[in-house]
Amino acid sequence: MIALDNIDKAFGRRLAVSNLSLQVPRGEIYGLLGHNGAGKSTAIGMMLGQVWPSRGTVRVGGFDVTTQRTRALQKVGAIFETPVFYDYLSGWRNLEILSHYTGPVSDTRLKEVVEWVGLTGREQSKVRTYSHGMRTRLALAQALLPAPELLILDEPSDGLDPEGIHEMRHTILRLHRELGLTILLSSHLLNEVEQLCTRICVLHQGEKVFEGSLAEATQTRHYVRLKTGDFPAAVRLLEENRLITGSRDGKYVILAEGADTDQIVKALVAAGHPVFEIAREERTLESFYLNLMQSQSTKTPPPLLRAN
Amino acid sequence: MFLYQLRNELWKLFGKKRTYIGFVMFLLAQALILLLFHFSAGPTRQMTRLLEMNGFDPKDYISCLTVAAFMLFPIAYLLLPLFVSLVGGDLVAKEAEDGTLRMILSRPVTRVRLLAVKWVAGAIFAFFLSLALGITGLALSACLFPWGHLFVANPGEPFAIFDASTGCRYFFAAHLMLAIKAITIMGLAFMFSCFNVKPATATILAISLIFVSSILQNIPYFSDFTPWFLTYHLDVWRLVLAQPISWWKVGQSLSLLVGFNLSFFVIGSTAFYVRDIKS
Known part of the structure; x- marks a missing residue:
């Protein structure tokens, strides 16, 4: 349009x-x-x-x-x-x-x-x-x-x-x-x-x-917030099963390509790890926008006319 | 569509109180001049002496037509340019200042079309203002002076006399020419209004240009260049109240005024076309 x-x-x-x-x-x-x-x-x-x-x-x-x-x-x-x-x-x-x-x-x-x-x-x-x-x-x-x-x-x-x-x-x-x-x-x-x-x-x-x-803009596709009884043990298990590629801040796991939250829950429960909470991390548009602006303002001065 | 848009433009123009300032001020000025003319002996005595010296009976010539023509000169030179410039300067610049121009230009109307509609609306205003000047002048004079022949003391020119019916015709013909003067001054202010300026700036620029032209025209040193000044041709209305009427000069001034108007419009629309319209 x-x-x-x-x-x-x-x-x-x-x-x-x-x-x-x-x-x-x-x-x-x-x-x-x-x-x-x-x-x-x-x-x-x-x-x-x-x-x-x-x-x-x-x-x-x-x-x-x-x-x-x-x-x-x-x-x-x-x-x-x-x-x-x-x-x-x-x-x-x-x-x-x-x-x-x-x-x-x-x-x-x-x-x-x-x-x-x-x-x-x-x-x-x-x-x-x-x-x-x-x-x-x-x-x-x-x-x-x-x-x-x-x-x-x-x-x-x-x-x-x-x-x-x-x-x-x-x-x-x-x-x-x-x-x-x-x-x-x-x-x-x-x-x-x-x-x-x-x-x-x-x-x-x-x-x-x-x-x-x-x-x-608002969804951080690969980050999942996970609350379990033993977070480091859960991370080890999930990495062994190639369901995640890493973790962050003691509460987030990074999903491997093709993996989803239901597979994580299944793997953890099967191994006897209690799962209290699991959710994809979602950002608000405000936090996305502010992060974007912050990263931009450190990068570029205001553009002037390009010399041809 | 042009007629619809013109009607809308006239609604906008005549819906504003400031559009009527010119009409009101003309009435006030005419009433004041008329009272001074009636109650002070000066102008009547001078006119009587001039007529008697040339073998005319003042009773036949000191009429409502003569007084209306007498009032015309100061108003046509001082007030008319002011009020038509005021409206001409507002036509585009005021809409840009208020923000309504942005609303209009979000519509599929070309800028030249928009300006053409506005210019015609301004010309209609200038025409009616000039016509109103003649009608109210004659009507007010008729309250205090009798109907009779027309005597015109054209400043700097030999006086002219007309019988009542011919005088009346020429009096209104002069107002038609005056309307062309008003339209040209309106067009000049309109041209400035198309630039990125405030409405007051457009009005002041137009009036200043008219005054500068008038001053230069009246400096004896520049007498050889007189026909090159805009104000010389704006005085075309005076030619119709002269005797004998030089129709060749009337035609020359009118065609030049048409040229001036076209030039003002082309310059204004070019400036408006290339402009960015922002809030």
């Missing part, structure tokens, strides 16, 4: 995005993570044809955004952090204004979308009277009006209270489930990303430092 191919974006001498390639497959909820200034908004700007890449190609829905912007964005909706509208006009008028930049929209469709986001009854009020939550719903309504196949959400929960964040999370899941939308979500809220996204990309100082499924 979205394909970025070797993208560079320089502002003056500073490279805001460097050699970025990523693929957002159709039907995914794809998370874009990174610290402030990591290049997330610049990358989103390039996907929407608002920021011109210095090098590389950006394709949305199969069309090059730089040369075929109108076709590429025909089925795209977007929401930005802190939604802004024409405050002196009604919500309904705002929706009419924004939707007409895509194409004609019937009153029936407008009503349908207003109802979907839960703004019925307030659509004729001036936007200046709306709460932050209502503005976010209006932003969602304008993004949904062109019946998009792709929704780009840049920090959609920014400034929302906990209830608002919860509501937004459910709305995103509903959009994905009921309308089958592909969603690109840029967020600082790791918990939110963890609950929503199927795939993530982490940016650090304009460069991609991780791309993969959420499971890949």
Whole structure:
């Protein structure tokens, strides 16, 4: 649905995005993570044809955004952090204004979308009277009006209270489930990303430092936490049986290729070792992200423009 | 779709209170000039003397048309450029500043199309502002002065006289030309607005350019270069209130103003096209 191919974006001498390639497959909820200034908004700007890449190609829905912007964005909706509208006009008028930049929209469709986001009854009020939550719903309504196949959400929960964040999370899941939308979500809220996204990309100082499924990021595939009566003896036994390749911290064992936890339990119980607890070690996205950032910050200075 | 988008642009423009400042200030300025004209003897005495010296009966010429034309000069030179620049400077830069431009540009609309819609909306505003200036000027003058012939004391030019019906036609023809002046100044501010600047900067740049051109045009040393200044051609509306009317000069100035407008739009849209739109 979205394909970025070797993208560079320089502002003056500073490279805001460097050699970025990523693929957002159709039907995914794809998370874009990174610290402030990591290049997330610049990358989103390039996907929407608002920021011109210095090098590389950006394709949305199969069309090059730089040369075929109108076709590429025909089925795209977007929401930005802190939604802004024409405050002196009604919500309904705002929706009419924004939707007409895509194409004609019937009153029936407008009503349908207003109802979907839960703004019925307030659509004729001036936007200046709306709460932050209502503005976010209006932003969602304008993004949904062109019946998009792709929704780009840049920090959609920014400034929302906990209830608002919860509501937004459910709305995103509903959009994905009921309308089958592909969603690109840029967020600082790791918990939110963890609950929503199927795939993530982490940016650090304009460069991609991780791309993969959420499971890949949060699961340390080969580490298993084991609580038994005699840990060193259990380790020896498992190594002899070639079920593990090593141990760590007196409580973790490293699974051998092809081995699984059920075989470990079977081997230990058969040898008379009591097994009190066994579980694959799972990391939270937060610990994964923080580790990643820590390792990156010790590595690279901020990129400057490459000399050609 | 263009018409839908234009209608939306007009909703945005005329939904803002600041759009009406120009209309209100024109009314106030006209009311003030009218009261001064009515209650102080100075302007009437000078006009009477000039008319009598040339064998005309002042009673026929000190009319609502004459007073409305008299009020037109200071407003067209001082207030009109200010208020059209204010709106022209806001059209793109204010949306960029507020963040609504980013919302718009997440839609499949080309940047040139967006600018074209905005420019036309700005031109409609400038046209109505100029027309309102003529209508309110004539309506207010008619409250205190009778209907009659038109006498125009064109500063720096010989005076002109028209019978009432011809005068009325030329009075409104001058406002049509004034609308072109207003559209050009709006277009100049609009051009600056397309760059990455604050709305106030675009307005100030446009007004400064008009004032600099006007100052240079009025320095006797540069009299040979007068036709090269933008403000010389912006005065096309005055040519319609002169006698005899030099239609050749009117045509020349109008075609140059069309060229200026096109150039402003092309420069502005090029700057806007290459710009990165960021929050």
